[in-house]
Amino acid sequence: MRKFSLLVIIVFCxxxxxxASAEQIxxxxxxxxxxxxxxxxxxxxxxxxxxxxxxxVEAGMYNFSVLDGIHAGAYKGFCVDPAFSAPxxxxxxxxxxxxxxxxxxxxxxxxYGKYYNDTVVNATKAAQxxxxxxxxxxxxxxxxxxxxxxxxxxxxxxxTEVNALILEATGAxxxxxxxxxxxxxxxxxGEYFGKYEQxxxxxxxxxxxxxxxxxxxxxxxxxxxxxxx
Numbered sequence: 001m002r003k004f005s006l007l008v009i010i011v012f013c014x015x016x017x018x019x020a021s022a023e024q025i026x027x028x029x030x031x032x033x034x035x036x037x038x039x040x041x042x043x044x045x046x047x048x049x050x051x052x053x054x055x056x057v058e059a060g061m062y063n064f065s066v067l068d069g070i071h072a073g074a075y076k077g078f079c080v081d082p083a084f085s086a087p088x089x090x091x092x093x094x095x096x097x098x099x100x101x102x103x104x105x106x107x108x109x110x111x112y113g114k115y116y117n118d119t120v121v122n123a124t125k126a127a128q129x130x131x132x133x134x135x136x137x138x139x140x141x142x143x144x145x146x147x148x149x150x151x152x153x154x155x156x157x158x159x160t161e162v163n164a165l166i167l168e169a170t171g172a173x174x175x176x177x178x179x180x181x182x183x184x185x186x187x188x189x190g191e192y193f194g195k196y197e198q199x200x201x202x203x204x205x206x207x208x209x210x211x212x213x214x215x216x217x218x219x220x221x222x223x224x225x226x227x228x229x
Contacts, residue, residue, distance in 0.1 A: 024067040025094040025184050027085045027198060028074075032123035033060025036131065039154040040138075044083035044196045059157075060126035061119055064200050066184060071096045076120060077200035078130050080108055080137045080183060082152070085198040092197045094186050099178040099201070104140035107169035108133040108201050109181035114168075116203070128158045132165035133201070146170075180204050 036059040043053045061076045062085075079085075086092050099105045111129050119126040135146055138153040146166050148155055155162070182204065186197035 020095045020097045021069050021071070023069045023071060023094055023096050023184070024091045025186075025197075025200075026065045026067055026089055026091045027087075028063045028065060028089055030058045030060055030062050030085075032119070032121065032126050033058045033130075034123050034127035035059070036127055036155060036157040038131075038134070038157075040082050041152060042082065044081070059130040060123060061130075062198070062200055064184060064202075066096065067091055069096065071182065071184075071204060075184075075200070075202040076116075077184065077202035078108065078112060078133045079198055080105060080133060080201045081185070081199035082138060083186075083196060083198050092186060094184055094197070094199075097183045097185055099181040099183060101173075101178065103178075104137050105181070105183055105201055106173055106176070106178050107136045107166075109178040109203070110169045110172055110176050111136075111165060112181065112201055112203060128161045129165060131155055131157060132162045132169070135162065136166060136169060 035056045037055060038057050038059075039054040041052055042050050044050055062079055063074070063076055065074045066072050099109045111133055115125060115129050119129050134153045135148060135151075135155075139146055139151040142151040144150050146163075148159060148162060180203050181201065183199055183201055185199040
């Protein structure tokens with residue numbers, strides 16, 4: 001029974017752990033994506049410092065891995081930080097932070113959840129959602145509101161489609177709860193999470209699914225114990 005009890009403890013500690021956790025993050029490339037032109041007045045650079053940037057970016061689904069901890073695994077997500085990505089497959093220290101109601105990441109979480117199945121196969125849709133997420137996150141507190149021609153993020157691509165996504169996301173927040181959504185972030189810096197390595201929004205399985213998985217593992221452990229007896 002000792003192994004059975006230990007498994008129960010491990011499963012429930014995993015299921016109900018909460019809050020930010022320190023992890024290693026590794027960017028592994030982008031896709032599907034399109035090259036789009038954006039203007040970002042102040043961005044972080046890998047290794048420190050800031051600079052202005054206007055030019056092409058990879059707008060789409062970003063692939064990354066969390067290398068340790070309870071969130072370990074490979075994910076697809078969207079960039080939510082004005083920084084350049086770390087070199088491919090180069091781990092950097094980060095934190096996994098739950099998305100909360102009212103945060104600058106809530107509307108981004110809505111778009112991720114709503115359009116995930118489309119964006120993992122359609123480069124155009126992935127680019128549109130990524131552009132909308134950048135605007136939603138980076139211009140969260142600007143006096144002029146969400147405006148693709150002004151503020152901390154600017155683009156001339158897919159204006160109609162991106163504005164429609166922004167309107168949909170902000171209009172849905174009253175009935176949306178960002179449970180299961182996280183930001184994989186470099187250490188916090190200023191108003192965003194870490195500016196000096198890229199940060200990603202992603203989703204883990206719903207708690208109910210994890211709970212069913214946990215009970216399934218417990219059942220298998222009990223069955224195995226009975227067979228040994």
